[in-house]
Amino acid sequence: MADSATSQTSSDQHDRLRGSAIIAAVKASGVGFVVSVPDITTSEGLLRPLASDPALTLVRICKEDEGVAICLGLAYCGKRALLLIQNTGFLDSINALRGIAVEYGEPICLMVGLLGRDRDRLPSQSRRLGIRIVEPILDAMGIDHHLIESDADVALIQPAIEAAYARSRPLALLIGQIPEAA
Amino acid sequence: MDRDRCFEALARHVDCEIVVSAYQGAFAWLRIHPRELNCYSVGAMGLASSLGFGLALGRPDKRVIVLDGDGSLLMNLGSLVSIAAAAPRNFVHFVCENGVYESNGKHPIPGRGTVDFAGLARAAGYRHCHAFSDLAEFEAEIGSVLRGEGPVFVDLKIESGATQSVDYEYIYSRRLRDTFREALRRS
Numbered sequence: 001m002a003d004s005a006t007s008q009t010s011s012d013q014h015d016r017l018r019g020s021a022i023i024a025a026v027k028a029s030g031v032g033f034v035v036s037v038p039d040i041t042t043s044e045g046l047l048r049p050l051a052s053d054p055a056l057t058l059v060r061i062c063k064e065d066e067g068v069a070i071c072l073g074l075a076y077c078g079k080r081a082l083l084l085i086q087n088t089g090f091l092d093s094i095n096a097l098r099g100i101a102v103e104y105g106e107p108i109c110l111m112v113g114l115l116g117r118d119r120d121r122l123p124s125q126s127r128r129l130g131i132r133i134v135e136p137i138l139d140a141m142g143i144d145h146h147l148i149e150s151d152a153d154v155a156l157i158q159p160a161i162e163a164a165y166a167r168s169r170p171l172a173l174l175i176g177q178i179p180e181a182a
Numbered sequence: 183m184d185r186d187r188c189f190e191a192l193a194r195h196v197d198c199e200i201v202v203s204a205y206q207g208a209f210a211w212l213r214i215h216p217r218e219l220n221c222y223s224v225g226a227m228g229l230a231s232s233l234g235f236g237l238a239l240g241r242p243d244k245r246v247i248v249l250d251g252d253g254s255l256l257m258n259l260g261s262l263v264s265i266a267a268a269a270p271r272n273f274v275h276f277v278c279e280n281g282v283y284e285s286n287g288k289h290p291i292p293g294r295g296t297v298d299f300a301g302l303a304r305a306a307g308y309r310h311c312h313a314f315s316d317l318a319e320f321e322a323e324i325g326s327v328l329r330g331e332g333p334v335f336v337d338l339k340i341e342s343g344a345t346q347s348v349d350y351e352y353i354y355s356r357r358l359r360d361t362f363r364e365a366l367r368r369s
Contacts, residue, residue, distance in 0.1 A: 033239065059239065059268060061232075062260025069229035073236020076221070076363050081236075099225030104359065 019045030019179035021154045022111075027055055029161035031080045031109070035059045035067040039086035041113030045179030047084060064089030065096035071108045072100050080165060084111045087134050090172070094137070101170035102141050109164050110172040117176055123147065138172050149176030183317045185278055185340045189214045189249075191321045192276075195328055196247065198369060200237050203249040204230035206284040209348045211249055218365035222353045227285075228257030231265065231275060238270040238332075241366070245328070247274045252299065253283040253291050259302065265333050266307030273332040275303070280342040288342060303335035313337040 023046065026034075034050050036058065051058050061067050067083040074081045085093070090112050101108035114134065118126050126132040138145045144164070146156045157173060164171035185207070193215040201220050203211040208222045221237070223230035234248035255262075255277050265273060281294040291297075300313040310330040314320040314337070327336060352358065 057239070059264070061264040063258075065226070065229065066232040066235075066258060066261050066264055069223070069226070069232035070236035070239070073233045073238075074240045076237060076366055077240025078367065079240045096226045096229060100229070103354075104225055105356070 016151050017045075017149060017154075017175075017177050017179045018151055019049060019181055021151055022046060022148065022157065022175075022179055023049060023053065025154050025157035026082055026111075026161070027053075029080065029158045030165075031056070031082045031161065033057045033059060033071075033074055033079060033081040034084055035061060035070050035081055036084040037061055037064050037067070037086070037089050039084070039089070039113040039115065041086065041115050041178055042084060042111070042175055044181040046111075046175075049181070050084070063092070065093040068093055068096035068100050068108055072104070072106055075106055075108070080107075080109075080161070082109050082111055082161075084113075086113050086115050087130055087174075088115065090134065091130065091137075094141075097143070097170065098141065102143065105168050106170065107164040107168050108170045109161055110170070111175060112172055113175045119177065123174065123176065134174065143170045143172050145172040145174060147174045147176050183315060183320065183338060183340045185210055185280070185338070186214060187317050188278075188314075188320060188338050188340060191317070191324055192247075195325055199245040199247050200234075200241065200366065201247045201249065202230050202234040202237065204251050204254045206346070206348075207249045207251055207278050208353060209346055212353065213346070218361050219369065221362050222358065224350065224353055228254045230254055231258055231261040234273065234275070235261065235265050235268070235270065238273040239268070242270070242272055244369070245272045245274065245332075246270075247328075248276060250275060250277045251284070252277055252279040252281065253286075255299065256291060256293075256297075262303055262306035262308070262335075266303075269307070269309070269333060271332045274328060274330075274334045274336065275308070276336045276338055278338050278340050280340050282342050284342060300335055300337040303333075303337075308333045308335040311335045311337075313339065315339040
């Protein structure tokens with residue numbers, strides 16, 4: 001039974017991505033503000049529960065590059081924030097990220113839903129251009145990034161956010177599958 | 183109106199507030215009222231309003247004054263709606279409307295002379311919206327305008343300024359940002 005349970009847990013960790021686990025990791029990282037444009041990938045598993053979480057302030061914005069500057073303002077105040085967007089919004093925010101996150105060297109932390117990511121291949125090998133170019137662009141800009149596609153990957157979130165603030169560097173957490181709402 | 187005269191009038195009312203300024207307005211404000219609680223938004227055009235919004239959220243105990251440009255605001259009109267939706271009471275948003283992209287060859291902005299910036303802010307949901315084209319009137323009213331409950335919007339109709347010396351390396355420097363960050367932490 002023990003082996004079976006272990007096996008089941010291991011299997012779950014590789015297959016599941018629970019939104020509640022991601023939110024717990026974000027909160028454990030000291031993030032108090034979530035700045036967001038909705039993304040269907042993270043809509044139910046992340047944004048909707050975040051919106052009703054009394055421990056977090058959700059700032060709804062019209063366009064993703066606004067969020068880069070809002071997160072900078074919060075960082076100046078010593079407040080930690082997460083910019084929750086879609087890969088298309090990331091692509092739309094490149095200049096803001098260039099100027100504020102990279103050249104300023106500020107801890108702008110992105111959580112990016114990869115819309116329509118192919119589950120059978122790595123994002124960098126996606127059939128979709130908008131997915132395929134995300135990691136190469138992050139690499140070109142020198143932005144640290146991690147792929148979060150299972151519960152096992154969620155353990156990466158808190159150390160990555162802590163490191164971003166400790167080193168004053170931007171960070172991108174790429175959400176590789178639709179997080180479960182439970 | 184002349185931007186420098188407007189900023190001089192504003193400076194007489196600025197004490198412990200955070201001031202976020204953008205591009206040509208930033209160089210003018212730096213020259214007229216250099217102080218540690220100035221924050222210069224020159225990293226990416228259009229984002230001064232959003233930077234000020236973030237500061238207003240992070241420090242609700244302090245009034246935040248944004249000195250935006252008209253070309254800059256047009257690049258980030260959605261920020262009017264985002265800001266109005268959150269309705270930070272400590273947020274005052276000026277736009278220096280000179281009708282041109284002053285940092286980029288003084289070409290006219292789209293809608294020059296027809297777009298109503300205060301009207302846009304009012305429609306977005308700002309609590310108080312003002313427009314000034316007369317310096318004496320601005321000088322007489324700026325004190326009460328600044329005391330209004332935010333978000334407050336102020337359209338300053340100014341002439342395109344004379345070419346001023348600009349030092350992007352200095353205004354973009356980490357030293358200046360760290361000075362602001364430390365001053366904010368202390369205040």
